[in-house]
Amino acid sequence: MTDATVFGIDFTSAPRRGKPIVVAEGRRQGAVVRLQGLTALDSLDAFSAWLRRPGPWVAGLDLPFGLPRELVEHLGWPTGYAALMAHYAGLERAEIRERFAAFCDARPAGSKFAHRACDGPAGSSSSMKWVNPPVAWMLHAGVPRLIEAGVSLPGHLDGDPARVALEAYPGLLARELIGRRSYKSDTRAAQTPERLIARKDMVEALEQGRTQLGLRLKLSHAQRDELVADGSGDRLDAVLALVQAAWATTQPRYAWPEGVDPVEGWIVGLT
Template structure:
């Protein structure tokens, strides 16, 4: 599947902080960045999910919740779709209250259960509501994937022409550099972070980040990725690279590990 989408997600899209999307193609060893797009609201994101395939998209939000947390919450979870349908019946207030109550029941230092894939990728628990609010990202994102009828390998059999996998741009960025490369806070948007973005982009172009897959882009696109101090455009492109890696693995697993949990989900390239 050569048409690719990389998505840097937010649980509250707006003009000042949109969902950012990298559209591209996989041709041999090259990931071609065709264009970047900003989605300022949910209708534009829903329209993206319902774009006719074939395409493979990597989305930067958790697709699942940890089994341990679901058992404690008492939510139905015989399978992924049943869980997500239940979550879709909850208001955001009720969802937050349930996760807050679970957190407060747990001892300090162990207040957030993790998925197996989080341990591998060193990612945040999807039951966190702040810094970052990945729980709210699951709340907003997963029901939309289900409603759109996308196929999630290992989790849900939907349209085989619209494949969605979970991305984590930070995982790929850390394989290139441990240096911080972005910040939403203006006073932290330093020359050092600018240099880190330059390094990440250079490694993506060189093909050293993902087993020989090389990013191809225009000078203008390169400038945009490096100049964006918040890192939203670069994160979308990192997700695009993770989508390319999954496309390289191909159907039906798209790189899903053999031990992946069919409820919790899995992070691409972890």
């Protein structure tokens, strides 16, 4: 498509006023992605309502859409995606934690968690991790709402073709832009000048299009200042997911490679 309405979503499984889900809205026109606004959603109900906004749009969400097949088969869970997600959504978090912990306890040190095929190349955490970061809860809170809202999950489930949701991972793009430098912290005391400089460098690189994705981010002065000033990095992460989603709109099948396991899924932006 020559141009597209795109969103990037920095997701949390327990949104609140002080730590909301952040939505970056933009428009891709050719190789330019213009940031049009940032919205905060302070509840999961607000997120569900947002998902029902009419299309056409493509959104990149910073949460895992799938689980490691090794884990799923070990637990005897359904291996069809829709059935698996329905089963997972029906479990209480305490039961999930118990089963995942038992799986980890039976494995040798250094390989406690099962991983998806995309985790290694993306440098992402296993989607079964329930702490640091609690991505298992993000999947548990987010994906059932995507399915309930009827959005299309390419590679996983068909839905409304005008509302498309993709798994994004801001950390993948962040590392391309500034290497392993830390740029965010939820702890105010750890929001250092060094991290502020890293955010400034990242925004500058995005505006100049210095990524393999070949897109340039267009910001106003106020937007640039807002992204740099946010020490939590939530607004910047939403924008990184926005750029990944925008890139996917330039690719066949939203850059979903042939042969990817739909139980596990894929992270947009892996090239």
